[in-house]
Amino acid sequence: MPKISDDRKLERSRQILDAARRCFAEKGFHRASMSDVIKESGLSAGAVYSYYSSKEELIAAVARSMFVAYEAGIHSFDDPQAHPASPEAAVRALAERILLEIAPLTDGFRMVLTVWGEAANNPALRDTVRDIVRGLRGVFERVLTDWQAAGHTLPAEPVVLAQVMVSVMQGVVVQQGLVGDIEVEDYIDAFCAVLRGVGLGEPRP
Structure with missing residues (x-):
């Protein structure tokens, strides 16, 4: 043979x-x-x-195959020299790469919701999802910590802000998966505008 x-x-x-x-x-x-x-x-x-x-x-x-885009996005921030200039820049870079790349692979995020639901009762799958979520939190926490060290004031501790930022990114997945009427680019733009409003982005000229 x-x-x-x-x-x-x-x-x-x-x-x-x-x-x-x-x-x-x-x-x-x-x-x-x-x-x-x-x-x-x-x-x-x-x-x-x-x-x-x-x-x-x-x-x-x-x-695991679904989250390749997530992992690639996370690992792209492993080099400290590659960190973006602001938390807003980190959100835009990760959101554009992760959200826009994974949507076509997951039937408009419906498969992501299916995986999340299964992970609640499947320990092996839960470990995979947990690693991804913690990786995203870690990226945002590092960027926020650097932003704070550069003299900027944060509205909350980096670890808490990182959790909130990940939740907002998860929110678009939930809404698009269940309702299907979200314009992801507009969502990202609005999220970044909110971040600038609380001092987490470079002011626009």
Whole structure:
């Protein structure tokens, strides 16, 4: 039997994940079955099970693949020299990268809500979501701490402000996933205007 190349393996894995994402978005984690995923993928049952041995493993893989944009955005701030000039700049950089990149991958954020709901009762998935949320908080907390050290006054402690800023970003995910009428760019602009209003951004000329 000829060996499958690494590129072909990666392509098949993505094919299965894309099929699973569509099934989970349509039916939810619990109603969607492995049979649904197999049919949607167009592959044989043996091929799918050779990559993912159970629905639980597939759920974890889908969740992880969804948050690649989040992780890339977070890690882009790991270099202290790359920190933005203000908390507002950090919000805009992360929001534009994360929110705008992840929306097309998650059916307008509906899959994000599905993952969050499942994470409440799935410890492994909860760990993944918790790492992402804490990573985002950490980015904002570092930027806020630097802003404060530069002589700016904060309306609250950096750790608390970071929690609030992440919550506002989560809010657009919830509203878009449930209602679907949010213009993400306008939301980001309004959020940044609020940050400037409380001294967390550079004043506009």
